[in-house]
Amino acid sequence: MRFSVKTGAPLLALALALSACGTSGGDDEEASGGGSEAGTCEDVAIGFFGALTGSDANLGINIRNGVELAVDQFNEENADCQVELKEYDSQGAPDQATGLATQAVGDDTVIGLVGPAFSGESDAVGPTFAEEGLPTITASATNPALAENGWDTFQRILGNDASQGPAAAAYIGDVLKSESVFVVDDASAYGKGLADIVNESLADAVVGQDTIQKGQTDFSATVTAIRSANADAVFFGGYYAEAGLLVQQLRGAGVDATFVAADGVKDAGFIEAAGDASEGAIITCPCLPPEESQAFADDFEAAYGTAPGTYAAEAFDAANVFLEGILDGNTDRESLLEWVNNYEGDGVTKSIKFDESGEVENISVWAYKVENGEIVADQEIETN
């Protein structure tokens, strides 16, 4: 036994060194790029919390890239204040999230967190962050109930389903002037929540509804139901993978009802999967069109080789709220939380100010349209 401990020591040091390298992508750049003296913000990190691997990884990677871009830009501009980015890859699974949340609150250098990315994991780890006073800004979890838990640390930088649902309904009713709407959801907390709100708002015009399951590929029974209901608009509450398949099968069956979906579908993957069938689809999103934030889109494209995906811009804004606070000298959790709660400023997606419950004020929901294989802004949706 003793022998193995002795030989283990160098190995151990090696393992520690290796694991230190593995924790975050930002490490190396900072070490070389900054050359920083011990500034005010030594040992300060913000975290990203969400799925980087697993089947929901795409959304998480979008968000991570948005945060990473913000941190990299910040570190480049502020040589004497280098902020580290720590990644907590939950795979979107609530059971993995628990351990990662404990890890994050146990790491004193982490003073702010962008995430958690999904509503389910937020439910699981929200109490941990609230109890330990670690401020979080989610850039994607849109379940309205999250803000009602009384977690002081919870902030949401985009409109929740309760603001987007009525907007989608308003668009279908006022702009499309549709009188027969078919509502489909994917049984996820996000999709079902949205579909319920649309159902309620459009009560009279809804001619039928159905629920599919995430991961399924054959929607023929749903397509049949939509066709036989003679709907002129289909609202889909869910994510882009299933949306792409559904709209393709709809068009394949000769149904030309307008396809309306929410921000979970605002991703190049939707068009990639659906091809021509996605033409004319309407996507609502509580986010400003990229023309309003061209510089961000260009920077993002330069850094990652793709246009910013869903929620990347929100994540960029969320990270910047923290980073501005750190630059202002708020380098512990308590003061940063206060900073975030009192924050007022303009981001690339909206002007940001959080209300009592952590929801962002001034939400504007926009309708986007798929035209020639691109998601382009259509108009701002007025709700009353």
Next chain:
Amino acid sequence: MSFLIDNFVELTVTGLVLGAVYGLVALGYTLVYGVLQLINFAHSEVWMFGSFAAVWVTVALGVAPGSALPVVIGVLLLALFAAMAVSGGVALVLERVAYRRLIRLDAPKLVALISAIGASFALAEFMGLRDRIADFFGLRDTLDPYVRSARDNTRFQNPLETEGVFTVGGYTVSNVDIIIIVSALLMMVALDQFIRRTRIGSGIRAVAQDSEAAALMGVNRNRVIRATFLVGGIMAGAAALLYLMRFGVTRWNAGFLLGVKAFTAAVLGGIGNVRGALLGGFILGLAENYGSALIGSEWRDVVAFLLLVVILLFRPTGLLGESLGRARA
């Protein structure tokens, strides 16, 4: 209820189309089970690799929809051969890497199952990481159209445009529907004849019936096992192209759910029974559609599994029984 009756034809045709795909994939499970009494868990990945082969052929050729008919047929045939070749090849590799050693050692069946599960994980992740792997070899830019958005749905640009052929009961049956159902039936008949009439076919039957006696009679067991995997893989490749013609997209983890369903279909028809696989597939496809129409699509899988449980309770070896080795078929 009235919804089901009003749209009976449409639900039936689309159910049969789905069932045809289930049935063709189920053949792979059934053949391997018939010969080795092993659940080939990684067969879904054999199918998945075939679907990507078909997609890549169309990406490489870049055929736009609405081309001349000979071009369309040529591209589809090429995609079919590519899918069959890749699926067959992956099935052979699988046999070599995950099974051969364990079969030789006569290891417990469970161990072979774990080996196959491991292979299944590795194959699916390999496809999901193809962009990173290309990166690793510095080929990311060269291979971009083939490896980009590796974790997302990848679209199959079908050169054949879907067109209605005839209308019955308020539903216009499309050319794709007909192609899928007819090809599944044709492949089924071909396989049935292959197993009945060829030398390798009788070898397969012999090993399925009694592997030791077959070996004594001079049947090369290892060759028969390889042939079984190859044939199952080729069928999966064909199923992959048909699936793409109907559903248009594939992804790295698309095999999992389809594999579970196909395996269910195989058990439903009587695992080890070639005809049972197709019958099971059709029944499962229809049951899913009728069930969805009656009580909502969210209960689709529940209907499928409940049907399986009920059928097994009344016919413990499936609808047609296990019979790869027995009788004539």
Next chain:
Amino acid sequence: MTQGKASPDTGSGAARSTTQTSRLGWDRGALARRVTALPRPAKWALIGLFVVFLYALPLLEIPILSTPDTDFGAVLFTVASYVLVALGLNIVLGYAGLLDLGYVGFYAIGAYTVAVFGSLQAQLSWWVLIPLAVLLTTISGILLGAPTLRVRGDYLAIVTLGFGEIIRLTALNLEWLGAAKGITGVPRPPSVEMFEIPHLQWEGATAVIDLDDTTTFLVFGVADQAPYYWLMLTVIFIVLGADRMLRLSRIGRGWEATREDEDAAELMGVPTFKFKLLAFACGAFIGGLSGALFASRQGFINPESFLLILSILFVAAVVVGGAGNRYGVILGAIVVAYLPERFRGFEEWRLLVFGLALLLLANFRPQGLLPPRRAKRAQAVDEQLDALEEGTARA
């Protein structure tokens, strides 16, 4: 191991080299013999030390062993809950030989019972919830087993797989069970605040006691996972004891007879169906218990925690470890649950590596990491027979 790896391609040599591998591999016998040879007090002291070490693990935070990218206490809890599940599944799969691909169904029933009756539909006390959860899962095990255990062998696999999926989909689609958004506010075990225990901190190879980083005994909160691990560990020791008694009893021998040859067992007067049902019920009991503890640690559950893939991982844990050997399956569960968490640094590559590891383990340790003793004995007899046959064939 290396010897085994080097020779799979060399035709007839392969069979022989595996038998060598198992001999050259970790010789469990030698260690066990050395421990058994110790005088009784020393033996007890050794076991006691090991148990204390297990309890102290989350406090020691030993480098290399502890996970750099996620909370070690939480990982230990996850590993422990896999161990408990593996012990339960081992009764079904290892002792009775029933391939259950839907074991997560029982885990889910246990977890949902606690969540639904503890938060969503009623607010029962935690002390009532755990027995209730275990009771409901055992009943569901019997209800599932009674009709389906008449189905033979591999058919059982797909039926149980279907059962697991039905449970998950029902939870997903029924509003009464919380649907997709899940159930929050699941009751945690009641806390008793007694004293604080400091953690260790490592600087290189020297350990320092870190007084800032403490665990309060025994508070089941959200920020410290160690108490949940202790709870789970205690449950594991109790289950291990019960498992040992069962295995040595008439029931254990009945299971073994049923597994080896059902028809022969039936002829010898073993009521095989009853025994299989009992195995199913025992397995369900333990699975449900693990699920119930999982839910009360988590505080929140939704259907995504009970995916089909989990059932498959459970089976992998049991088979990789050595179905039928309780210490083997514990080791298997540790491999399956701990390694992916430890090597988080590899990010997206880890599932690929995990798949390859399963493949290699199955091929080069087909009998499991720790094969069950009787199987080993049977294997030795087989080897002798083979040697005899080969000898005559050559002569």
